[in-house]
Amino acid sequence: MWRGLILLVLLMAQPALSHDSGVITVPHATSQALAAVTLLDARHYAGSVVVARRDEMAGLLSGTDKMLWNKRLKNLPPPTPEAYTVMCIGDRVIIAGDDDRGILFGVGYLLRKGPDAPDIHAAPQMAFRAHQIGYRFKNNSYDAFTLAMFEQQVRDLAVFGANGVQWIAPVSDDAAESPLFTAAPFDMAIGVSGLMKKYGLDFDLYYPQMGDDYTKPATRAAELARFEDLVKHLPKVDALYIPGGDPGHTQPDVLFPVVAAEAAILHRYHPRATVWLSAQGFDKTQYERFYALLAKEPDWLTGVFFGPQSRDPLPAQRARIPARYKLIFYPDIAHTMHAQFPVPRWDPAFALTEGREPINPQPRAQSHIVRHFADDIDGFVTYSEGVNDDVNKMLWSQLGWNINTNTDAILADYGRYFIGDSGFANGLTALERNWDGPAAGNDGIEQTLAFFERMAPSHPDNWRFEMAWYRATYDAYVRRRAIAERMREAQAYAALTTGDMSAARLALAATDTADISALRTRLFDLAGKLYSHIGLQLSVKLYGASAIERGANLDRVDASLNDRVWLTRQMDEIGALKDPLQRAARLKVLVDGDTPPQGGFYDDLGDPAREPHLVRGPGFATDPEMYESAIDGIADMTPDDGWRMAWVSYAETLYEVPITLRYDRLDPGTAYRLKIVYAGEGYALPIRLTANGVVLRDFSDRTSNPMTVELDVPQTLTHHGGLTLEWTRPDGLGGSGRGHQVAQVWLLPR
Structure with missing residues (x-):
């Protein structure tokens, strides 16, 4: 960490250029520029830092410094919004913003790069690089923030280029309230809006239409x-x-007039708001209807934003939206499953324990997402639920400046x-690799943990370090438990092959070793x-x-990772049978x-390791939102509820894309039957099943969860040696596109 203190904001009639160190700016600097300068208040730099707009810089310099500045100025591109130049002239660091925001972002560059920052323009x-903040009960951290904490968050985001x-x-x-609120929501909104005014950054208002029916005059009023x-x-x-849904449920023909009225109200107080x-x-x-209303090109509308639960992909929307309207990306950077960008082929052991909203640095995945969609968007506002995605926020902020910026940098x-410590980056990339493949087979998880354990003594009380260390610890904990619990289950089944249910129970009841504890x-x-x-908030209780x-995955720390509860109940039922032959038959099954x-x-x-016939589709590389690809997911139940791990996990696809299983080299002379477990x-x-295009089971509801269905496959469909099964949901539905889920499939000779 840089040492010392460097804050000398000069508010004199004339700038004092004789100081050997300090921050020098113009005497009439705007409040935004002064706020930018204060970002240097806890950093040390040998020599003066001269901070000003490009058109004011020469007035702060003299002699050779001024001559060199004017010479370099001639080689700079024409001024553009938010641009900056950082260069060394003698022992001075020059931070010249093309405007006040440019000053702020130039200071941020110096703080990120440190004393050896290379010259840059x-x-x-x-143009749009923002992040969502929800001061609400659902949030995993922001509902506990004070205004001062939000100010630090704003400063940190600005340092990395968010505007x-x-x-x-x-x-x-x-909920209207959170027990952790430090101020009333209305007051905090006013406070943060004031902060953004101070820093000269954008304050955007996310305002879902939560009324039950806006055709009712009273509701609308x-x-x-x-x-x-x-x-x-x-x-x-x-x-x-204003989102059309997620949350909200107002159809376009009703929504547009309401928003038009709100836009008119907004412009009374904030005339330049978009x-x-x-x-x-x-x-x-x-x-x-949405596209038809956009085609009328209402003047009150600036553009469209694209977020989760959108049945038309982003490129399709860009093609249908009139060219006059900008398109902003609203990507979910917070969630790992049941989400816009589910982690591909995520081990169910991680999904079950660490859950939907874990600490989730994803430099490789998030960089790919930005670059994949960059050509179709004018900027972004990331969807976030707190600090768990802090690394992802900073990545997006920087990639919004230049999508080709090296992620490792x-x-x-x-x-x-x-x-x-710039070496901390190695730990962040390792955390993302921890989720590659099955946890039990990923030896790198232990190396990642060792990395953070070595660093820990040097970084006490740093919450960003603690988040990464927590994740590394949880990953290793899950890996070791997954290995141990699978071994216990294997030992139990080995005992059952001899009919020894007592030994099986003993194997399942084994406790964790000291290292896991x-x-x-x-x-x-x-x-x-x-x-x-x-x-x-990593725990509800x-x-x-x-x-x-x-985000409360500490409450899943003891979740079973095997079928212990289900298997124990099966043994209870078998043990209660009076007939030895029945017990033997049930044991064999x-x-x-x-x-x-x-x-x-x-x-x-x-x-992901046990679904050989699943047709995965294009996958994350070309289909990051998995519109055309199979998704591995888990249910809300756990093995401790008596569910098997095989029921907890399922495959699904989105909207009209079918879940597809494909079999080759079947025996033409064999008749087959299907056994299917629907769970999730x-x-x-309702879900429909077809085999080689022929309906085997028409749209039918899942009457229980889980539900087992068995049916014969006509031999005429398999006599050529191939079979393609497809599960689909009804056409045209909206919402998340999720909901047709299949957990287990057997294709058995009859």
């Missing part, structure tokens, strides 16, 4: 009154974002600025520190998180388990 590739935040309105799809009361009190609003809409949640028919900046203890210790240091799936007989085939869908989340969508 930089201008942003994307705004998007604030979720006090009324959203959430109440909404407009609530909206006006909010925006008239906010010191600064630069943009209004207005954005999304088509999230719309079904096929509503999408067509951004991570080195992250380590240098936040941790004081030590990791568990450390998780609890780090969770407490993270709550104390940054308000991260201990720290007031809103729900387990909202239990021991044979999922293994198909000779000539049969089995897929444990949702377990609590969806109630």
